[in-house]
Amino acid sequence: MTPGSRAAAFSPLRELQTLQPFQWSAGLVARGMAELRIADALGDGRRTTEQIAEAIRAHGPSLERFLRVCELHRLVAPAAGAEDSAAVRLWELTPAGHLLRSDVPSLRGFSIAVNAPGMTRPWELVADVVRTGCPATRTVWGMDHWEYYAAHPDEARSYAETCASLSVEAAEALVASVSLAGEREIVDVGGSPGTVLARVLREVPEAHGVLLDLPWAIGYARETFEQAGLTGRVELVPGDFRAEVPAGGSLYLLKNVLCDLDDEAAAQLLAHCAKAAEPGSRLVLLDWEYTEHSSHVHANDVEFMVLTGGRARTEDEYRRLLAAAGFEDCRRLPLAGHERAPIALIESVRA
Numbered sequence: 283m284t285p286g287s288r289a290a291a292f293s294p295l296r297e298l299q300t301l302q303p304f305q306w307s308a309g310l311v312a313r314g315m316a317e318l319r320i321a322d323a324l325g326d327g328r329r330t331t332e333q334i335a336e337a338i339r340a341h342g343p344s345l346e347r348f349l350r351v352c353e354l355h356r357l358v359a360p361a362a363g364a365e366d367s368a369a370v371r372l373w374e375l376t377p378a379g380h381l382l383r384s385d386v387p388s389l390r391g392f393s394i395a396v397n398a399p400g401m402t403r404p405w406e407l408v409a410d411v412v413r414t415g416c417p418a419t420r421t422v423w424g425m426d427h428w429e430y431y432a433a434h435p436d437e438a439r440s441y442a443e444t445c446a447s448l449s450v451e452a453a454e455a456l457v458a459s460v461s462l463a464g465e466r467e468i469v470d471v472g473g474s475p476g477t478v479l480a481r482v483l484r485e486v487p488e489a490h491g492v493l494l495d496l497p498w499a500i501g502y503a504r505e506t507f508e509q510a511g512l513t514g515r516v517e518l519v520p521g522d523f524r525a526e527v528p529a530g531g532s533l534y535l536l537k538n539v540l541c542d543l544d545d546e547a548a549a550q551l552l553a554h555c556a557k558a559a560e561p562g563s564r565l566v567l568l569d570w571e572y573t574e575h576s577s578h579v580h581a582n583d584v585e586f587m588v589l590t591g592g593r594a595r596t597e598d599e600y601r602r603l604l605a606a607a608g609f610e611d612c613r614r615l616p617l618a619g620h621e622r623a624p625i626a627l628i629e630s631v632r633a
């Protein structure tokens with residue numbers, strides 16, 4: 283085909299479908315639906331637009347138009363058997379729509395946090411990030427990612443809910459995969475909202491916990507330990523791991539913390555952990571693993587690149603960082619129930 287004949291055959295109207303130009307809005311639609319609590323209004327039932335509008339106090343005609351785009355993104359569907367009666371159209375949730383409910387375990391907080399300005403605005407500069415190799419958050423907000431959460435408590439809460447919802451399952455897998463018997467002082471570095479440490483402390487009743495996180499995040503951890511009845515067994519340390527890490531731990535946990543750090547900052551944090559840990563103490567690292575197989579981790583990786591300058595790493599890269607900081611006997615452990623997931627669980631010992 284010559285360039286001329288290709289131009290003649292080109293149909294922008296048809297190709298619109300190929301490019302999916304409104305794909306960018308899928309996340310914002312999910313966030314809008316979560317914020318409006320449409321999924322809560324529908325629950326396991328079927329409702330008309332008017333019934334939903336009344337339940338969530340929305341403008342009915344606008345809601346009807348919004349529900350059509352929710353349908354396009356497969357979050358709601360016309361209830362089976364009611365498709366051809368537009369006058370009494372009943373909506374119900376799809377399986378994806380159920381993930382936006384707040385009355386069942388869900389990804390509602392996640393859908394809000396990852397589609398809120400703190401994350402989406404820096405993503406708008408992804409081309410600049412690729413050109414320069416520098417994260418975009420400071421360019422957009424004049425502050426780093428964590429300072430942004432300190433200044434935006436609503437988004438920070440959704441982010442904390444996100445970490446909590448993802449960490450419940452990860453914490454179960456962790457306690458099933460790592461031998462914890464005999465641990466006396468467990469330090470969770472960057473550990474808010476405390477989901478992981480709370481689960482670990484329940485597993486080792488004789489152990490005491492220390493959770494270090496930035497001041498903006500400590501309140502969420504406090505809530506977690508209060509709800510778990512564990513406040514007496516944990517010390518919450520508002521601090522900055524770029525300065526130091528609490529000393530004296532028999533076990534240090536680093537879950538999804540290195541992924542937000544560039545190599546220099548990751549090396550510095552591990553050096554602080556090595557300084558704080560007694561010889562023979564363990565460090566357990568759980569984090570996204572960069573592999574050749576295409577997976578969501580490649581999207582996470584670019585998100586770290588855009589937001590914080592961090593990265594997902596290969597197992598070898600984690601091992602090299604640990605060894606350089608003074609941790610030895612690195613062992614990759616299978617993560618129970620998630621053996622094939624792109625997640626690295628690595629145990630090492632302070633030399």
Ligand SMILES: C[S@@+](CC[C@H](N)C(=O)[O-])C[C@H]1O[C@@H](n2cnc3c(N)ncnc32)[C@H](O)[C@@H]1O
Pocket residue numbers: 428445446449471472473474475476477478494495496499521522523524536537538539542
């Ligand atoms: C991706 S979250 C992971 C949270 C938790 N470990 C989990 O997996 O549920 C990263 C955490 O590191 C904390 N963090 C980032 N920079 C920090 C710093 N300089 N000092 C202490 N904590 C920090 C953040 O506040 C956040 O709570």
